Amino acid sequence: MSLDRLxxxxxxxxxxxxxxxxxxxxxxxxxYQTTVYNSSCGDKxxxxxxxxxxxxxxxxxxxxxxxxxxxxxxxxxxxxxxxxNKDEAIEIAKxxxxxxxxxxxSKDEIAKLGDAQIMTNIMMFPARIKCATLAWWALERxxxxxxxxxxxx
Amino acid sequence: xxxxIKQIRDNFPILKRKINDSPLIYLDNAAxxxxxxxxxxxxxxxxxxxxANVHRGVHTLGMWATKYYESVREKVKDFIHAKSERxxxxxxxxxxxxxxxxxxxxxxxIQAGDxxxxxxxxxxxxxLPWQQxxxxxxxxxxxxxxxxxxxxxLADAKKKITPKTKIIAVAQxxxxxxxxxxxxxxxxxxxxxxxxxxxxxxxxxxxxxxxxQELEADFYAFSxxxxxxxxxxxxxxxxxxxxxxxxxxxLGGEMIANVTREGATWAPxxxxxxxxxxxxxxAIGLExxxxxxxHVGLDKLRQYEQDLIDYVFPKIQKIAGLTFYGPQNISxxxxxxxxxxxxxxxxxxxxxxxxxxxxxxxxxxxxxxLMETLGVExxxxxxxxxxxxxxxxxxxxxxxxxxxxxxxxxxx
Numbered sequence: 001m002s003l004d005r006l007x008x009x010x011x012x013x014x015x016x017x018x019x020x021x022x023x024x025x026x027x028x029x030x031x032y033q034t035t036v037y038n039s040s041c042g043d044k045x046x047x048x049x050x051x052x053x054x055x056x057x058x059x060x061x062x063x064x065x066x067x068x069x070x071x072x073x074x075x076x077x078x079x080x081x082x083x084x085n086k087d088e089a090i091e092i093a094k095x096x097x098x099x100x101x102x103x104x105x106s107k108d109e110i111a112k113l114g115d116a117q118i119m120t121n122i123m124m125f126p127a128r129i130k131c132a133t134l135a136w137w138a139l140e141r142x143x144x145x146x147x148x149x150x151x152x153x
Numbered sequence: 154x155x156x157x158i159k160q161i162r163d164n165f166p167i168l169k170r171k172i173n174d175s176p177l178i179y180l181d182n183a184a185x186x187x188x189x190x191x192x193x194x195x196x197x198x199x200x201x202x203x204x205a206n207v208h209r210g211v212h213t214l215g216m217w218a219t220k221y222y223e224s225v226r227e228k229v230k231d232f233i234h235a236k237s238e239r240x241x242x243x244x245x246x247x248x249x250x251x252x253x254x255x256x257x258x259x260x261x262x263i264q265a266g267d268x269x270x271x272x273x274x275x276x277x278x279x280x281l282p283w284q285q286x287x288x289x290x291x292x293x294x295x296x297x298x299x300x301x302x303x304x305x306x307l308a309d310a311k312k313k314i315t316p317k318t319k320i321i322a323v324a325q326x327x328x329x330x331x332x333x334x335x336x337x338x339x340x341x342x343x344x345x346x347x348x349x350x351x352x353x354x355x356x357x358x359x360x361x362x363x364x365x366q367e368l369e370a371d372f373y374a375f376s377x378x379x380x381x382x383x384x385x386x387x388x389x390x391x392x393x394x395x396x397x398x399x400x401x402x403x404l405g406g407e408m409i410a411n412v413t414r415e416g417a418t419w420a421p422x423x424x425x426x427x428x429x430x431x432x433x434x435x436a437i438g439l440e441x442x443x444x445x446x447x448h449v450g451l452d453k454l455r456q457y458e459q460d461l462i463d464y465v466f467p468k469i470q471k472i473a474g475l476t477f478y479g480p481q482n483i484s485x486x487x488x489x490x491x492x493x494x495x496x497x498x499x500x501x502x503x504x505x506x507x508x509x510x511x512x513x514x515x516x517x518x519x520x521x522x523l524m525e526t527l528g529v530e531x532x533x534x535x536x537x538x539x540x541x542x543x544x545x546x547x548x549x550x551x552x553x554x555x556x557x558x559x560x561x562x563x564x565x
Contacts, residue, residue: 005173005508006559010501015560041500042517042530065530067498068560128504 009125010068013076013118018068023078025061032142035064038134043067045074047138055086062135069128074135076116081139090143096136100129155542158457161449162540164189175510178545183328183356183489183536184514186381192441196383199437206430208407222433225440226423232443233373234364235390242389242396242423243431247355248278250374250389251322253426254351255282257399258372258391259320265291268318270348272297272305272334273526274327277519279353279374283322297323299526304332304480310339318348325363326356329518329532330479331489333357340369349395355379359446360487361455365390377435382442386435389426396422403428454539458488461537465546466490472553474561478527488537491518494553497560499533505556511549 027033030048037044045064052058060082062074077096081089095109099120110117122132162168165187170177179187199221205214207222223238230238244250259282263269269283273296287294295313300306305323314321321343326333336352343350349371357363359380365373370390377386391399401408401419405428410418419425446454466483469475474495480486494502503515514534517524524530535549 003555003559006505006556009504009508010559040516042521042524043500067500069500125504127507128500131500 009121009128011118011121013115014068014072017072017075021062021071021075023061023075023082024063026063027059027061030059030061034138034141036134036138036141038066038070038130040130041067043070043131043134045070045134045138047074047135047142049139049142051086057081057084057086057089062138066134067131069122069131070134073116073119073122073132076119077135077139080114080116086143089139093136093140093143097133097140099123100133100136158540158542162542164191164445165540166190168540172510172512173508178509178511178541178548180535180537180541180545180549181512181514182538182541183379183534185378185384186359186538187540188383188438189381189441189445191445192382192438195441195444196434196438199434204434207433208424218433222431222436225436228440228443229388232363232447233358233388233390234366236366237393239422240390240393240396242391242426243436244374244387244389244426245385245432246378246387247353247374247376248387250372250387251279251351251353252282253389253402254372254374254391255286257402257426258349258395259283259286261398261400263287263290263292263319266317267292268295268315269293270295270297270310270313270318270321272310272323273299274305274330274332274520274523275322275324276328276353276355277521278355279322279324279351280522283320292319293317296522299330302480302482302485303330303478303527304485305334307335307338310342314339314342314346314348316346318343318346320351321348322351322353324353324356325368326354326360326487326489327479327520327523328356328489329491329520329523329534331486331491332480333485333487336368336370340371343371344369356487356489359442359454360458362451371395377439377442380442381445383435383438386432386439388439391422393422396426399426401425401428405429449539457539458537459483461541461543461546462486462488462490464543465537465550468546468550469553472550472557474557475553478532489534490536491532491534493529493532494557494560497557499531501560502533502553502556505559506549506552509548509552511552 027048032049035046043066048061050059060078099105119132167187203218205218207219226238226241229241269287297310298306325336340350351372352370354373354375358375371392373390378384408420408425408428476493478491499515503513516531
């Protein structure tokens, strides 16, 4: 078997982030906390988040069970939004969702994703989009105050 | 490749296609088996020649359609060795069949304080109807656990099944562990305690001969799509005496004897349980699937799958870092292999295989309580069928080795 295809999905950055995830762990006194599930595989992801007086994400951590794609995506997401203003983070999360839904994004929009741009690659692998969006979905749920019971897929 | 197997493969056009530029190697047969062209043709022939509603009206076409549809019931009866075709209820699938029993027999017979016994390995479709029934009725749901070999613990079953037990619901073959459960022993335990046994046959049917009388099953449920038939058609076998006492499941056309302003009486079984226009075309496809299986021969089918597992299992066990679930003794297994690769999430492994055209299942297999018992979130599952070959198995095995190397050595 050739490794080319494997390498095109599991880029170094993705493997690196999955193996050494950034912002991994939990926040003891988190202002916000949510748990989301990937119902197709039973994976779960906990996201913890603090906002400071300026409404900036001052701390963000995640933990849970997940595949390479979901762990890498969570690691990249937390790095991209940490320090960002709430509205800005919502905007970025929406760009990511838009991309995940296969809608065209402008160059400026893609640029706002920062290092998480690498995840655009996942869109070539539709079966794994859900894994990539899990962490972003958790972020949106916290920042937009979505209902706990809302369907998460 | 065996000449006979080549002939069988030629009957499955999908096996000629490529997935991600590689020839399809379909190892997700436990989820859905592929459909032979003989089945598709049979359904098309029905649509082009006999299509009409059944059990309604007096026209010739309708009578033909009814005769054809009812002949499939007869065929299913023979296929599972039931006593009477009136014990064969057509449903939309195994899930529908199991829900039917829970919502009629269960609803009628379970009272507060009664016990319902299931095994811990049940698919959600043979767990949730009983769990929710138990909750509604304030009955107790008990689980038969696994033994040390990760198969059903018969000794535990003997402890869990008591005179308070009213229903036992167990799969004949686990969709995860691949173990073949001792249905006859469980049925006898049930009957000694005046309980009934409901068997989920989804993973058994089409893999070996199923004899509902020999098994002493009271109810037996299965789907067409796991036995080379179409989706949306399934069967509930039930002992006639039990079916006759049960209330109807769904209400509507063709399940009545008489309707007045004030009330209604029900049609005899099995029509009582077949409200509305049934999946007639699906039933015709099911006949095609039985024809296909009988043409190959159930003994040959079982032997071929067994030989394939005999070939694969010792080889896959040699790959370091894999954990297997279910009994290690091959003779106690069906053609399902569930496993995990150390340090690699099942999703990643399944994707890597998919990139080579090898389709396996990764996930909790709709058996989350079993996953919890096994101490995992999910597993990879490869499931083999009559059209899979040793060559395909070899490609699967070598891909596993390469993928393992990639994930373990690429960056660490």
